[in-house]
Each structure stands twice: as C-alpha cells, then as structure tokens.
Amino acid sequence: MEQRKISRAVISRLPRYYRYLGDLLEAGVERISSNDLSKKMQVTASQIRQDLNNFGGFGQQGYGYNVKYLYTEIGKILGLDKTHNFIIIGAGNLGQALANYAAFERSGFILKSLFDVNPRFEGVAIRGIPVRMMDELVDFLKENEIEIAALTIPKSKAVEVADILVENGIKAIWNFAHTDLDLPDDVVVESVHLSDSLMTLSYNVSQRREGLTEDEE
C-alpha cells in the first residue's frame, strides 16, 4: 500500500546505492549528505534525493542521511532482510562460478542444490552443495521451498527447462541463457545476456577507434 509503481530506472539504481553505502559503512562513515554521495557516485544529488523519496524520507534536514540506517532500509526494499532459497540449473563453469560466490549467501540467497544432465556430476558437490541429476528436479521442487532458479544452460534447452520450473512453482528466474524467456506475468525474469553486453562494449570500442568527435561528450 505504501508505495506505488516505482520505475525500473530507480530500482536498477538501488543496488548501486546499497553497494556504496556498504563501503561507507565499512569505512566507518556515520552520515553522508546527498551532495557528498553524489560526488562519489557521479550522479546528481537531486537524483539521489528523488530516488530515495520514492520509498519515504530516510534523511533529516540539516544533517543528511545516517549511513547505517539508509543501508539497512535499502536492504529491506531490495528484500535482503529475508532469505531466498535458490537452485542453479546447469553445473558448468558459469553455474559453478555462481555457486562459489559466497557473497550471495551473506545477502540471504541460500543455494539449495545444483542440477545438471551430465552424469559426470553425479555425486559431486560444490561448497558442500550437491549437484543432482535433472530427472530429480521436479521431485526436489515439490519437497523444497525454492523461490529462485538460476538458468546457466545452453539456449537450446532454456525455454523448455524454464517451463518445467514455472509449472513446478518457481516464481523467479535468473536467466543466463542467450535467449529471451516468455513466461507468465507473475513470474519474475531477470536476464543477464553476456553476449549482448560484450557487443555493447564492442560498439563503444569501435566508435572510439574511428576517432570522431573527440571533442564532444
């Protein structure tokens, strides 16, 4: 009830605020003004204040923002005060990279299992978390409360597997396959298209190379 439609642009900036506030907190900084934060983050102070005020007044006139309080509040907004059970489908390098990234655990994302079709993973565990075979997936989902599934499998299988996940109650998919997923509206999809990202990089490099408009920007 408290908050209406927050724009995607604002949401996408929250994790970055959270990251900077975490650094400040670690550095022992107690309070910060939107102006000082704006200099660090290279955004306008106005944007910071506007963004935060979408969720309520976290600051105090004449004082600024209490770093610890703001950090905690943004954490709550992002849902980091709750735990989220997740699984990884695809135990290849990328799946393992995610499984090994312990910082996720600290933010409340609990990896419950990995899955793969390849029998060479039979009995293997990563950070103590077992890799199961894909034919165990449906039963596993029935017996465990899993919220999020990371999809680190080839494009060719992604759509099919995503459908199975959704049929069995998964509400959010973190999609690393190089394809878009067309799923029901109540399923949240966040895609990380690495090749798209590399192409964007390539575009920018190519522009620089041409050497036009050096003066602009």
Place this chain on the structure above:
Amino acid sequence: MEQRKISRAVISRLPRYYRYLGDLLEAGVERISSNDLSKKMQVTASQIRQDLNNFGGFGQQGYGYNVKYLYTEIGKILGLDKTHNFIIIGAGNLGQALANYAAFERSGFILKSLFDVNPRFEGVAIRGIPVRMMDELVDFLKENEIEIAALTIPKSKAVEVADILVENGIKAIWNFAHTDLDLPDDVVVESVHLSDSLMTLSYNVSQRREGLTEDEE
C-alpha cells in the same frame, strides 16, 4: 561523421535486434516488417523504425526489411565485422566460463590468453589457450595487440589491475568485479554486476510476494 550522438538506450537494444534477426535468418525468413518484428520482440514498431533510422535507412517502403541485409548492417554497427583480441584476467570459474563460450569467437572476439596469480594454473590451457601468470601480463601486452580485457577477479584487486591494464594500452574493460572502475574517458568500461542483478530480481520477487496491485500492470 555519418552519425551523431546515439543514445545509450538505443545502443543497448541493438544486440537484441541482432539476436532476433539471427534467429529469423536461421529460420530462413527473407524479409520482415517492423510490425511483425515488433510482435516477436514485444516492442513497438515505431521504436524499431526510430532505432534503425539513427543509423540510416535499412528498409524499403512497401516491403519491409531484408533480414540478411539488416543483420549484417547491425553487425557492422556493433563492430562485429572486425576481430577483437581479448584476454581474461582471472582464470577462476567465471573466467573459464567466458573462455569456454565459443560463440564469442564466432562474433569475432579472439581470446589470446588468460592470466591468474594462482600457480596451480601454471601450464594449464583452456580450449587450447594458455593461462599465464600475472607477472607476465605487462610483457604480454607489449608484444600483442590486445584491445579488450575481461576482469573476472575479486573486487579487492580489480581497481589496481585495471590501472595496470590501462597503463599498458588496453582500451576496453569488461568488468565483472563487484566494484565500479574510475578510468580515463578514452577507456570503455562495460560492467556486469551480477550481485546488482540478483538484487533487482530479489526486489521484484519481494514485490510480487506482497501481493499488492495484482490488477495493475
């Protein structure tokens, strides 16, 4: 000279167009109208036409767009008609995942070497590409024409290594470290912040869970 400042929003959509056109091409589709493409991609036809016209007229009235031609032209815009030598700093799971992703090669991104500090990688090769020790990095950059470096190392080392890369002529960094890099203007940085992405997902899941505004959207 031909094109002025193209907005970031437009650029970020190009790889997606490229992806869909590639699929159409594979499916043997010869031509497509902005309207048909808009239905497939779930964007407006107007946006497609606007986006493409930033780079010139690729279509033909009454006919639409030739799939193969448009695919090729967008490829050129993205710099995929040239090859780009790149290296990966950090031979962990994520570095290896990138090294193993052969599709990059097909788009013209040639992996020349990986680098790591860990001596257990001494003499190891991935897809035939050697992992070298970090102390060989500077010499390697002097002797090879490397354009892009992917940074798949922990946050704590990222800033320092990025500086070394830039000092030695790297013009583009594909940054996977969980930190922002503050580099000279002529260096292109494309960051993939996986934890930011996961937090965005978390936000959206948490919103759904609260069950408000089911009717909206």
Place this chain on the structure above:
DNA sequence: TAGATTGTTAATCGATTAACAATC
C-alpha cells in the same frame, strides 16, 4: 538562532509513441 540539507514542486530534457506523407 543561523547554517545546512532534506523533501518536494516545478522546469527541462530526452525518449517513446503516434501519425502520416513519401515511396516502393
């Protein structure tokens, strides 16, 4: 109290969508 800085309204800027004349 005076100074600082927020929260918030108003102004500007940019991006998306709509409309349609040009043209294949």
Place this chain on the structure above:
DNA sequence: TAGATTGTTAATCGATTAACAATC
C-alpha cells in the same frame, strides 16, 4: 495502379535536473 510499409515529423509521456520552502 493500389496496397503496404517505411522514414520522419509531431505529440506524448516519463525521467532527470533545478530550485526552494520546510525543518532539523
């Protein structure tokens, strides 16, 4: 030629920035 569909201008919408009154 008639029909289709682009390229492009104009209208709308949304996001960012500026300004300032409220208030700590």
